Amino acid sequence: MVSRRGFLTGLALAPVVYAAGCSVRAGAPGPGTRPLPIPPLAVPAVGADGVRRFTLRAQPGSTEMVAGKQTPTWGYNGAVLGPTVRARRGEQVAFTVTNALPEPTSVHWHGMHVPARFDGGPHQMIAPGATWSPQWTVDQPAATLWYHPHPHGATEKHVQRGLSGFFLVDDEAADALDLPKDYGVDDIPLVVQDRRFTADGGIDESDTTDVGLLGDTIVTNGITDAHLAVTTERVRLRILNGSSGRLYRFAFGDHRDFALVGTDGGLLPKPVSLTSIQLSPGERAEIVVTLIPGENVSLRSLPITERAGIDRAAEFGFDDTFDILTVRAAATLRPSPALPAALVPLSPLVAPTATPTRSFDLQWFMINNQRMDMNRIDMTIPVDSTEVWTVRNKDNWPHNFHIHDVRFQIVAVDGNPPPPALSGWKDTVYTTPGVTYTLAMRFTDHTDATFPYMYHCHLLHHEDQGMMGQFLVLAPGQRPAPMVMDMSGMGHG
Template identity: 65%
Template sequence: MPRLFTTTDPRPIRHRSTLSRRTFLTGLAAVPVIATVGCSPRTTAGAAPDTLRPLPIPPLAPSTVDATGTRRFTLTAASGTTEMIPGKRTPTWGFNGSILGPTIRARRGEKVGFTITNRLPEPTTVHWHGMHVPARHDGGPHQTIAPGGTWKPEWTVNQPGATLWYHPHPHGSTEKHAYRGLAGMFLVDDDQTTTAALPHDYGVDDIPLIVQDRRFTASGALDESSPSDIGLLGDTIITNGIAGTYFDVAGPRVRLRILNGSGGRMYNFGLADGSAFSMIASDGGLLPRPVSLTRLALSPGERAEIVVSVGQSPVRLRAFPFDDPQGIGNDDAAQFGLDDSFDILELRPAETRTPAPALPTSLATISQLNPATAAVRRRFDLQWYMINRQRMDMNRIDHTSRVDTTELWTVRNRDNWPHNFHVHDTQFQIVDVDGRRPPAHLSGWKDTVYVPPGSTIRLILRFSDYTDPTFPYMYHCHLMLHEDQGMMGQFLVLAPGQRPAPMTMPMSGPDAMPGMDHGSGSGH
């Protein structure tokens, strides 16, 4: 099947009418939901309870531990059909099933290995989003798995417990592969994340939520036509692979591991009754302490863990319209979908309820990186599907970083539409947003951050353990259309005194990589 979006796509890049920064919500706590131009507000609120279906819980991926102590998993990407909407069979892609994939679970310190086979009709990859991993096993666009091919990455898990995920990353086709269903959770455990004071019984009080949007044709097929400026936007919310879901909560609280798995849509999560919930973790793991919120905005690729209290009546998790403290006009709100509203999941109290201990007041100790110690400063301007006025080139290294060196990255959105920013291999800390300290729920480790139009965000980060003079990592906007169109760069992490290697890798197969120009590029 031909790729729809590539870095050589001949179609002109379309910007919407120029909007001032005040037309969008500012700050990371207010992320706009974007809809195709001309669409009226959408809502799925008030769906009849008897039309809801039980929330599917992705099974834990089976594994074996070999003689070397390596925990081994097997994944197969293949096509199938799924009843995403009642009464319709939709052609989909999945890992070890017709849609999504099993939840991979490993403990910090374990060595993991994978045998991944591609049974799809086109090449794909498997990227470990948020994982600290050697570059050659990162699963980015350089680790392509051909149809019928197999890839066998392995590494030692060495990072705090966190909710991560895996998804395809073939350059130019990422959005379509994820839209068709290729995604899954990767949970890293440690002593803090599995403490008895936190809900941690998978599928009982510790629930993965992969939230995505889809649009369907009359026959029930996925509608991949007419992408907007931020990608394929749907009018139906899919949670763990199906629309319209509920979950029976056995105790007074439930831990929801929320992933925004959409290609371009933003979500403003909250509870329908307006009650507060506790956020306990962000992309890279636990926060220093629980943060009480009534709204939580997540852009594509971001994750958050929240704990919700459930009383005697059902509670609905919803995606709300985005509040506008600066007075967005009705026309702009409709144009950009800011008044869209979707039900995500109904939480139903069980007849028999087990007690639970109180949430701890302290969750994790996070050592703050000091910007004054940054040896390298870089700037990344996001504009027109480019970063620093360059589109992604598989044959160009945009910068090199030295291992165990602190860097300060300034990321600026120069467009009048949303972007976010994701860095492979590492977790970063947010120094400031437009010169202001980030709010408490953004005080932990992150690998993806929303960058509002006109805003500037400073990130501090380090690359540790792994060096590779040949295989690069990526940084990019995680609105998948944008990265497919070229809003992405690549960098090498080198040891002191190490230089980029000449091209010696094979030109086909899982380790294939084209020849590279090791120029200074856009990252410096």
């Protein structure tokens, strides 16, 4: 396999506290010393038309990420991260997004089925002082989604500085299940990120590795060294790998079992019992863990064991171990219902032997030997079509693959059925080098001859370097229109 060394020469409330775990590396103050803050729920204004109107403001601030030190950060509606947006399937949502930062940014709704002109990718930039007003109807099953910036060439920097938040979708099927669902009590959002800090507490953006900015300290919900006080027998953790380039293998310190109940695109057909789960940047997992009164247990990240084809595993952080969060169970816990044996049904989109529609090779900051060109549409897809894509990492580095607008099913991994943890709906998948992933997805509802969706590696440094492509979804008889570029950052919509 070709080495790339030679090739590569060419939330939400201010002064706070959003929660974290701590690195086990030398000099860390020790895990679990600070209460885990919970991102507040965004409160919409609901008019007579029933539209839920949310306001987001991207702004600079200062956060005590590391105890005793102030870190300059960016956040939505506050110093760091953003409020949790929540909406139900079938509801109309509208946003007023204002950019109070010193440079253009955007807001991408990761995992959302949304019109392309409101997708928030690099074609919907918001200039400093400008406002963007997307609106759409939420039409997808209950899931843990998130939102983050997507400016071409600068996504890693904007996310590293603190811009991201959860977007939770609810529906009747999820409501009917006996799962923990009391937000902030037994239903906890966790955005896990790594950072490297300067001596005075600033974010060190200088030490970029081949997978981007790889930190030696973990922040969860925006701070280090956090603990979560639990009062119920079972707790649901909605875990987001919000890092730019680091993979995590989440497990508990005592290696206890937990139940995986959901992944990127929603709930699984049934709970899956695991002792660890690997997430690459952008992936999510909903897990339910059972506790006993009075115990303390740590959520950790263990060394990555899935490293076939990786030539410099230690350099990519695969050997690292971190404490993420200390979970402290109260002396008396409120009983929780047993987990249901079945969750939500999943009907296969295609047969396991379906013929691929398209193929994608990932290598050297390129997809199919091309780097991103904002003026080039890489493919057009007819609306109401089901496609089968094969994706293969031909590199000796970690990559993953994310598709905007759609959820996909993993039909096969090197021709074999996917493991249980990959048996549900996904929008981002880690691609082991040399392995072919067969994905099935359906493109519905939204067509646009001008504004494209993206597909890309979600290691943000790779994305920024051009490991991304663009596609249009077209109605019958519709042809691509001339690209309308607004790189002044004034946005569209």
